[in-house]
Amino acid sequence: MNRADIVAGLKKILPADKVVTDEQILKDASVDRFRKYENIRRVYTQPIPAAIAYAGSTRDVAEVLKFANDNRINVVPRTGASATEGGLETVVPDSIVLDGSGLNKIISIDPVNMQATAQCGVCLQQLDDQARAQGLTTGHSPQSKPLAQMGGLVATRSIGQFSTLYGGIEDMVVGLEAVFPDGRIVRIKNVPRRAAGPDIRHVVIGNEGALCYITEVTVKLFPFHPENNVFLGYVLDSMKLGFEILREVMVKGYKPSIARLYDPEDGAYHFSHFANDRCVLIFMAEGPKSLAEATAAAIREIVAAHPECEPVDPAYIERWFSHLNWDPSNIAAERVEIAETNNIGHTTEISANWSEVYNIYEAAMRRVRAEVPDLTLWGGHSSHSYINGTNVYFVYYYNVGDLKPEEEIDRHLKAKRIIVEETLKRGGSMCHHHGVGKYRALWIREEYESSFHILETLKKAFDPNGIMNMGDIIPIPK
Numbered sequence: 001m002n003r004a005d006i007v008a009g010l011k012k013i014l015p016a017d018k019v020v021t022d023e024q025i026l027k028d029a030s031v032d033r034f035r036k037y038e039n040i041r042r043v044y045t046q047p048i049p050a051a052i053a054y055a056g057s058t059r060d061v062a063e064v065l066k067f068a069n070d071n072r073i074n075v076v077p078r079t080g081a082s083a084t085e086g087g088l089e090t091v092v093p094d095s096i097v098l099d100g101s102g103l104n105k106i107i108s109i110d111p112v113n114m115q116a117t118a119q120c121g122v123c124l125q126q127l128d129d130q131a132r133a134q135g136l137t138t139g140h141s142p143q144s145k146p147l148a149q150m151g152g153l154v155a156t157r158s159i160g161q162f163s164t165l166y167g168g169i170e171d172m173v174v175g176l177e178a179v180f181p182d183g184r185i186v187r188i189k190n191v192p193r194r195a196a197g198p199d200i201r202h203v204v205i206g207n208e209g210a211l212c213y214i215t216e217v218t219v220k221l222f223p224f225h226p227e228n229n230v231f232l233g234y235v236l237d238s239m240k241l242g243f244e245i246l247r248e249v250m251v252k253g254y255k256p257s258i259a260r261l262y263d264p265e266d267g268a269y270h271f272s273h274f275a276n277d278r279c280v281l282i283f284m285a286e287g288p289k290s291l292a293e294a295t296a297a298a299i300r301e302i303v304a305a306h307p308e309c310e311p312v313d314p315a316y317i318e319r320w321f322s323h324l325n326w327d328p329s330n331i332a333a334e335r336v337e338i339a340e341t342n343n344i345g346h347t348t349e350i351s352a353n354w355s356e357v358y359n360i361y362e363a364a365m366r367r368v369r370a371e372v373p374d375l376t377l378w379g380g381h382s383s384h385s386y387i388n389g390t391n392v393y394f395v396y397y398y399n400v401g402d403l404k405p406e407e408e409i410d411r412h413l414k415a416k417r418i419i420v421e422e423t424l425k426r427g428g429s430m431c432h433h434h435g436v437g438k439y440r441a442l443w444i445r446e447e448y449e450s451s452f453h454i455l456e457t458l459k460k461a462f463d464p465n466g467i468m469n470m471g472d473i474i475p476i477p478k
């Protein structure tokens with residue numbers, strides 16, 4: 001189908017004003033934050049979509065998908081558009097960007113069963129604010145909370161800053177509604193647990209729009225006690241020791257909501273007023289008062305056994321934390337900064353067992369510093385810990401000088417490739433929480449090893465015509 005026919009077909013399904021074909025809007029929709037350099041320079045290299053289709057109901061989603069499936073048109077699902085890994089890139093000509101931000105109703109906040117149901121286009125900030133007004137919280141707090149919406153948050157297997165206590169989104173989703181490419185609408189019911197075969201929620205959670213479109217989700221709620229929060233902060237000289245202390249806290253069975261470790265360079269970016277080129281270790285304990293205090297007391301005791309750690313004023317940590325989230329004004333400010341300074345930043349997050357995480361960190365630090373030119377910041381932190389391991393979130397800024405957009409992507413991929421290689425060779429995961437997108441798809445077989453068979457079979461079964469977010473998670477076959 002040519003572009004004109006695609007647009008005409010969409011207008012038979014949706015009101016004309018819900019089918020957007022403005023050229024600049026389409027260009028902006030062809031990329032996400034992976035190609036923010038292109039977006040800022042207004043030099044676009046990806047095929048421009050045929051249209052953005054704004055769905056207003058699950059039925060709209062089903063009809064657009066069926067139309068695309070019948071006519072073999074690539075569909076890129078979108079909600080909050082805060083993706084960082086190329087998940088929103090329209091890599092083939094004449095795609096449809098199917099935007100669910102209009103499905104923005106909070107359907108229920110249920111304090112008896114402690115769960116909330118929202119359509120895919122509800123911004124997490126809005127849902128959590130409404131829950132908090134009733135003394136409840138979703139417990140989900142990614143830094144993009146003011147930007148990201150429920151569909152995208154579930155589709156990317158996102159994780160929030162309080163994950164050590166509440167878990168990732170996969171621990172929070174109770175049930176959901178999704179639409180498959182043939183237009184079939186399915187609902188996974190909301191129950192506390194079931195042992196009725198495999199947990200099919202996990203086919204949908206993290207599918208990145210490459211299998212189905214999520215239209216509604218139900219997540220757990222928890223009591224909200226911000227008055228009991230206890231913040232703790234320390235400076236120290238060794239990342240190795242920092243990882244060991246995180247491990248000790250986790251394996252002894254404590255559940256702080258935040259457990260973070262910054263290396264000196266990343267720490268200097270966030271805590272310039274006290275880090276003094278040292279590592280920074282941070283905890284927050286929350287929940288009912290007795291629990292929060294007991295958790296904080298135990299962490300104080302664990303850290304005190306390491307005299308190399310020097311306590312800092314907890315007020316610094318609390319103040320830093322309350323300004324961590326990004327809203328649209330931060331995105332706008334970042335655009336100006338990149339345009340003015342030519343200095344651009346990206347991230348790559350991985351996970352590994354305790355026994356390997358420091359080795360990965362150390363090897364990646366050494367190689368990226370030696371092999372990637374013009375770095376202006378190269379550091380990392382651990383922000384999500386588990387009983388058996390943790391993540392590392394690598395942060396790299398470099399000066400783009402007069403690089404062309406594709407050269408800037410090459411530089412980004414050079415750093416990413418080193419991080420992924422050093423992680424995979426030590427048995428870690430190349431992808432802790434931002435999703436695979438279009439770029440880490442390059443290494444998806446190495447990530448999955450023999451279990452790639454399961455992933456590939458799911459794709460073939462649920463999206464036999466390959467119209468769902470082509471090139472995402474699984475590269476387009478050559």
Ligand SMILES: Cc1cc2nc3c(=O)[nH]c(=O)nc-3n(C[C@H](O)[C@H](O)[C@H](O)COP(=O)(O)OP(=O)(O)OC[C@H]3O[C@@H](n4cnc5c(N)ncnc54)[C@H](O)[C@@H]3O)c2cc1C
Nearest residue numbers: 079080081082083087142143144149151152158159209214
């Ligand atoms: C400043 C900033 C901070 C961030 N911090 C965090 C963080 O702390 N933790 C974290 O996990 N992530 C973080 N992210 C990444 C991003 O916010 C998350 O991946 C988020 O879950 C994306 O949600 P979204 O609604 O913006 O999705 P989008 O950007 O619209 O889409 C993301 C992906 O999901 C697919 N998708 C979107 N909606 C649907 C749907 N309804 N059905 C099926 N597929 C869909 C898209 O095709 C795409 O592949 C951050 C991003 C930014 C810009």
